[in-house]
Amino acid sequence: MRRWKPFPWIFVTAMLAMGLFASGAWAGEVVIGFTGPLSGPAAQYGRDNVAGLEMAIKDINEAGGITVDGEKYSFRLQTYDDHIDPTAAVNNARRLKSRDGANVIFNPVFNTLAPLMEINQMRGSEFLLMAYTSTPAIDFIDNNLTISIPPPFKAYAWAYADIAWEKGWRKGAMVVTLGAYGDEWRETFAEHWEDIGGEIVADKPANYYAETDFSSQLAAVLAKNPDFLLIGGPSDTTALVIEQARSMGFDGGMIMVDQAKMDYIANVAFDGDLSLMNNVIGVARTLDIAPRPVMEKFHERYVSKYGGEDTSENVLNYAAMRMVAAAMEAAGSVDDPKAIKAAFSGILPMEPEKSLVAYMGIRGTRLLVPGTVQVIKDGAYQRPNQNIWWPKTEAEYEKVLEKIPEREVTSRYLPIEEYIK
Numbered sequence: 001m002r003r004w005k006p007f008p009w010i011f012v013t014a015m016l017a018m019g020l021f022a023s024g025a026w027a028g029e030v031v032i033g034f035t036g037p038l039s040g041p042a043a044q045y046g047r048d049n050v051a052g053l054e055m056a057i058k059d060i061n062e063a064g065g066i067t068v069d070g071e072k073y074s075f076r077l078q079t080y081d082d083h084i085d086p087t088a089a090v091n092n093a094r095r096l097k098s099r100d101g102a103n104v105i106f107n108p109v110f111n112t113l114a115p116l117m118e119i120n121q122m123r124g125s126e127f128l129l130m131a132y133t134s135t136p137a138i139d140f141i142d143n144n145l146t147i148s149i150p151p152p153f154k155a156y157a158w159a160y161a162d163i164a165w166e167k168g169w170r171k172g173a174m175v176v177t178l179g180a181y182g183d184e185w186r187e188t189f190a191e192h193w194e195d196i197g198g199e200i201v202a203d204k205p206a207n208y209y210a211e212t213d214f215s216s217q218l219a220a221v222l223a224k225n226p227d228f229l230l231i232g233g234p235s236d237t238t239a240l241v242i243e244q245a246r247s248m249g250f251d252g253g254m255i256m257v258d259q260a261k262m263d264y265i266a267n268v269a270f271d272g273d274l275s276l277m278n279n280v281i282g283v284a285r286t287l288d289i290a291p292r293p294v295m296e297k298f299h300e301r302y303v304s305k306y307g308g309e310d311t312s313e314n315v316l317n318y319a320a321m322r323m324v325a326a327a328m329e330a331a332g333s334v335d336d337p338k339a340i341k342a343a344f345s346g347i348l349p350m351e352p353e354k355s356l357v358a359y360m361g362i363r364g365t366r367l368l369v370p371g372t373v374q375v376i377k378d379g380a381y382q383r384p385n386q387n388i389w390w391p392k393t394e395a396e397y398e399k400v401l402e403k404i405p406e407r408e409v410t411s412r413y414l415p416i417e418e419y420i421k
Contacts, residue, residue, distance in 0.1 A: 027071035030334045031078050033102030035092035038081035041209045045234045049108045049132055051306055052317030053077055066329045073334055086115040097127050103335045104324055108132035110181045117143045128337035130320055134258050135181050139365045145337050148366045149320045153258050154416050155371035155389040157189040160255045160281050169228045171201050173221035177208035177233030185257050201226050208233025214241050222250055232257030239269035246276050256282035267309045277376045284374035284384040286310050290357045291405045315356050322354040358404040387414040
């Protein structure tokens with residue numbers, strides 16, 4: 001008589017797994033890393049970046065993930081707080097790479113991006129660094145595994161200065177955030193402003209990440225009777241600068257560096273009241289940087305999940321994550337940073353529902369996307385102006401315009417020499 005033997009459950013488990021994979025379950029999980037400020041004065045800025053990534057990953061996973069070499073993958077976001085400390089950012093990135101297996105890591109501050117660019121090409125520990133920074137300096141650091149997500153702020157600085165000149169402003173003063181980003185912004189703006197005939201009458205940088213009282217800097221610059229102030233850093237503290245400047249009697253113009261977002265300040269800090277923001281020039285509100293139906297849908301989803309106000313950080317990081325996923329599919333790899341970056345040129349432009357804004361390609365480190373600016377005047381947002389900064393010729397500029405989705409916006413050819421060589 002044959003004895004009954006236990007069925008080999010390892011074999012059953014293996015067969016079940018094969019069946020699950022064949023029926024469409026995930027073959028693996030791709031970890032996307034983020035290191036940035038998630039506590040302290042700049043926490044909201046960091047969380048805005050993370051929110052965009054979270055929304056994109058949710059949408060990608062719910063649509064079935066990505067398929068690479070016939071296998072399906074889902075995404076998971078792993079975040080660490082670095083307090084904008086370079087050492088912490090480097091340690092976080094190393095942990096994300098070695099422990100969490102992240103081959104793509106996002107970071108939103110140039111002060112921490114620069115040291116990350118010193119380690120992301122190390123043999124055996126390579127990762128693609130997705131840099132949410134507009135500082136042009138990053139594009140001229142020798143690094144083949146970095147992608148810069150927003151437009152270079154030089155496009156904003158030049159556009160702002162030209163608008164200010166057209167308004168008849170001639171004397172400006174600066175109260176801009178400290179650090180490499182702020183230093184470069186002040187230098188870039190002042191150089192162009194003076195080139196077109198303007199004057200900078202005072203320059204008093206401030207620590208927007210630690211200070212909440214800017215009265216001493218404002219008193220010093222307002223004593224010079226400027227027509228406008230160049231201000232900005234994180235949106236929350238930029239709102240304090242606006243409020244304090246108005247309370248001190250300044251009713252002139254204000255220009256905000258691109259880190260500060262006028263719609264967030266207006267709707268969150270000032271509860272929708274634009275009275276303190278008359279003659280403010282800044283990055284266009286999110287509803288005006290992409291086709292309106294696309295952005296209205298995104299806005300509704302964002303507010304439903306997070307409350308508050310969506311920002312450019314949400315929108316552009318959402319787009320960047322969708323691009324990463326598409327590039328992985330095109331590259332046929334989820335773990336080769338070099339191949340993933342190389343695939344970007346072939347996936348752009350993408351449909352507006354995925355990229356939201358008009359990402360038209362990549363050149364070196366920098367993604368090619370218009371810098372769209374806007375003015376608040378007489379209690380209303382004015383028609384936005386998109387600045388196309390990368391075409392080498394007028395003819396190339398016209399071809400770019402043909403590919404950008406139509407919307408209510410004025411377009412301008414604003415070539416930046418460093419990017420058109």
